[in-house]
Structures are given as C-alpha cells and as structure tokens.
Amino acid sequence: MGRWPAGTQERLQEAAIELFTERGYERTTVAEIATRAGLTERTFYNHFADKREVLFPDQDWFIAEVREAVGAAPAEQSPLEAIAGAFAARSHWFDQRRAAAQRRRHILDAHTDLQERERAKLAALAEAIADALRTRGIPDPAATLTATVSVAAYHLASARWLADPQHTPLGHHLHASFEDLHRTARTW
Numbered sequence: 001m002g003r004w005p006a007g008t009q010e011r012l013q014e015a016a017i018e019l020f021t022e023r024g025y026e027r028t029t030v031a032e033i034a035t036r037a038g039l040t041e042r043t044f045y046n047h048f049a050d051k052r053e054v055l056f057p058d059q060d061w062f063i064a065e066v067r068e069a070v071g072a073a074p075a076e077q078s079p080l081e082a083i084a085g086a087f088a089a090r091s092h093w094f095d096q097r098r099a100a101a102q103r104r105r106h107i108l109d110a111h112t113d114l115q116e117r118e119r120a121k122l123a124a125l126a127e128a129i130a131d132a133l134r135t136r137g138i139p140d141p142a143a144t145l146t147a148t149v150s151v152a153a154y155h156l157a158s159a160r161w162l163a164d165p166q167h168t169p170l171g172h173h174l175h176a177s178f179e180d181l182h183r184t185a186r187t188w
Helices: 006-025 028-039 039-047 059-072 077-087 089-093 098-111 111-134 142-163 171-187
Strands: none
Touching: 006 028, 006 089, 006 098, 006 111, 059 077, 059 111, 077 089, 077 142, 077 171, 089 098, 089 111, 089 171, 098 142, 111 142, 142 171
16 A cells, blocks of 8 residues: 555646646745645655646656667667657557646746756656667767757647647657658758
C-alpha cells in the first residue's frame, strides 16, 4: 500500500490549475493548493519541490520513458525514427489530459519564470535523448544536434495539438512535425 492515497498528485495538480486560473499564479499559495485538494501543505511538499513543479508533475517520468525507448529502439531505425516513435508511444497519455494541458499552457504562457522552467525541462529531455543516442553509437555533435531538433519538433507538435480546434490526437501532430523535419533535412 502506498504512503499517500491514490491520485494525490493529480488532486494537487488539479487544485493548483484551478486556483492559478481563478486567482492567478502569483496570488496562489501552496497552502491554498493543499487546502483546495483536501490535503496538507506537508503532503504537497512530499510530491512537489515548489509551486512551479506542480505544473510539471510527470516530466521526470516522461524524460526517463523517452530515453529508455530511444535506447531500446531497433538498430535498423534511424535516430529520428526512434525518437519520433518514443514520443508517439506516449502520445495517448497526453491525449487523455488535453483539457488540463490547455489550461496549463495558458498559465505557462503568462509567466516568464514558468517558461524558463519549461525550457529547462525541455533541455533535460534533449540531453536524455542525446545520451540515449550516444548509447546507440551516434557520436557527438550529431547526437546532441539530433536530440535538440527532435525536442523542437516535439514542442512544436505539442503547440499545434493544443491549438487544434478539431482535437486531432497528438500523434498526428507529432507525425507531421517529424515529417517536416525529415523533408527539411533531405533538402539540405
């Protein structure tokens, strides 16, 4: 049995997004988030280092999953195919959380410090992918360059997905972004 009730992290994240939307990010405290979730402030800190991290709850898991998938991809797959496949394999998880992701995006877009945190998370993702590519035998600078442009393609696909009025699945936007990347690479 877990130390905290199932869904605690999700409750805290939902409470935070609600409060950030209602009151603003700056005017919301950790204590208020915990209270809204029906939990204690201590429980909040058992799950998140600070108020900003509540908006990035699964980033470490996601980064580890993508890194492992890229490293475990079949040798015959190109680096870009392996990376695109790793992102696509996790896209359904995001599709199930689209509404929360849109609200989160609005909060991030309004705060420079949160955008900086997001860039740091994206940089960590790129470094993890580059490490996985090096493990696959791709030397630097090619591993770092491939990882960096792949994360940019992923980020663009995510932005398109969130803005898509048709609610097309993330996997479709990932495929389109990586196709754009392949097409551009072939024309150089």
